[in-house]
Amino acid sequence: MTQLEDLTDEQMERYARHLVLPEVEEDGQLRLLNSSVLVIGAGGLGSPLLLYLAAAGVGTIGIVDDDSVERSNLQRQIVHSEESLGTTKVASAQKRLQALNPDLRIVIHETRITADNAQEIIADYDLVADGCDTIATRYVLNDACFARKKTLVSAAILRFDGQITTIKAHEPGNNPCYRCLFGNDQPDGRDSCADVGVFGALAGTMGSLQAVEVIKELLGIGTSLSGRLMLYSALDAQFHSMNTRRDPACPVCGGVE
Template identity: 50%
Template sequence: MTENLNHDRWLADIRSRVGEVAASEASTRQRGGALLIDVREDSERATGTPDGALGLSRGFLELRIEQAEPDRQREILVLCGSGQRSLLAAEALQRMGYRRVSSVAGGMGAWKAAGLPVTAGVLDSDAAERYARQVLLPQVGEAGQAKLGAARVVVIGAGGLGAPVLLYLAAAGLGHITLIDDDRVERSNLHRQVIHADSRVGLGKAESSRMTLAALNPRVRVEVVTDRLRAGNVETLIRDHDVVIDGADNFATRYLLAAATRRIGIPMVYAAIERFTGQASVFDPRREDSPCYRCLFPEPPSAADAPNCSEAGVLGVLPGLVGMVQATEALKLLLGIGQPLVGRLLTYDALAMRFREFTLHRDPHCPGCGAEARFDGYADLERLCAATG
């Protein structure tokens, strides 16, 4: 009894310093320019939040309010579930120097009872909890997370590069991942292809990857294609996707991808690794200033000049780092944030622990995208790569 009395007195003391407004009055002030902040947890807001409210959980309020609203003179209204957390949040904002702060009496319950407009939660409770730390980013938010959930990405290869790309895209909440790989897991893969396991040696890489991703995030739909990318299927397999991730280990596949992504108009996130070095870039045919893969490699090099991992060897951690660069670039493209690696080639030297960036201009004489470029069919590209050995 005494504890309840003390608690009530404590809340009354805060009310006297902070002040409360009715939900209907808060709505009127919001329309007049006040900022309404919903300080409930992400999982609570998933069921709905006041129209136009900024979602900022109570535990992160002091850390993020200055970024969200640097003007300490703007009127701020704070809402929670029942009106108690919002009092504490409003008091905290006052201590930070925000002068015009009030708590919404009765919280979300009072808001709904007054029949005021509510926006349905973009994310369900599972997604709100699963992606909570990512949704906190202003550049992502619930709308951005919903974009990721609606996105379709195709990953070519579940090897050294594909493994980290697949893991991180699935963890980030991609809605649909198409994985194309016709190879099988070998024990020599395991030091770098961390999506597989020793117990799956001999199993198809695509199916092994699907099993891992299902355990990591069952919300993501993973479609596996146990076939090799060829002239006859390249457009069919990559069409209707938002981004193509190049995790291939051969030039024939890359030249097919370069041509197909350019013809269809899908950005291609490129990377390659060898021994202790790696490189990455983005080729985006939707942009007039973007070079294409053949601006970088006009003609396929010989096998002697560009050996694969089984011939030259590779440091196991190297594809993990470069693959995460690819995953990052894919997320940026899907969210429309940051500056993608278009027109830039990022290189990494693991021995020196050094990144370098080179400008990659669009080549007016490029056989893939230049003024005189001609397309004689995907089969012609296959023959071109085969001729180099």
């Protein structure tokens, strides 16, 4: 994709509220327009995340999902609508994002991320955002992003609770990976949203937080969530942030100093 060097008049109008921020201004907006983000999952987390990345002007957005839209999705997956029922989530999301911001390039990957394809799919993107619904996929993404030296913004939700962190374990210092935080043994039989439910608006909260952290990483502003895990309890209306550390014995990132 050709790198933009100047904003058009229409872009100056569209991104006017960004341009007056000293932390963004025109250079920052151009950086966003020249950036690429891969979003894993066009579901509850992916929906607000994708909408805000498109609204913010991230120039290339990739979407990975192998599912189709069902009516039970619409309680939280706000990028889709009744007219999307039965269509693939990637096609539905692509149509909505292009309607929101036609300047962008939306690339769809109608597949599931696996250990066999993860590195190839993420290779062409600047940053990866994980909104998937399986723990096994999170481990695959963690390992692939480390191998490809890609920053990963990861979030998860269940019932009334959410969590989010940024992973850039390929960088030196205290930048732990997913395995450092949660170990190498993947739990079996973990409850899913289909089993125990999820509060619809919680997806909006956590997906929006993901968008904030993705955009901060692209712009290089603010304090990164790398080295911290942020927890949110919707029922208690409380955020809790805990410091995390790299595991020197981690089989993936333990050798990084």
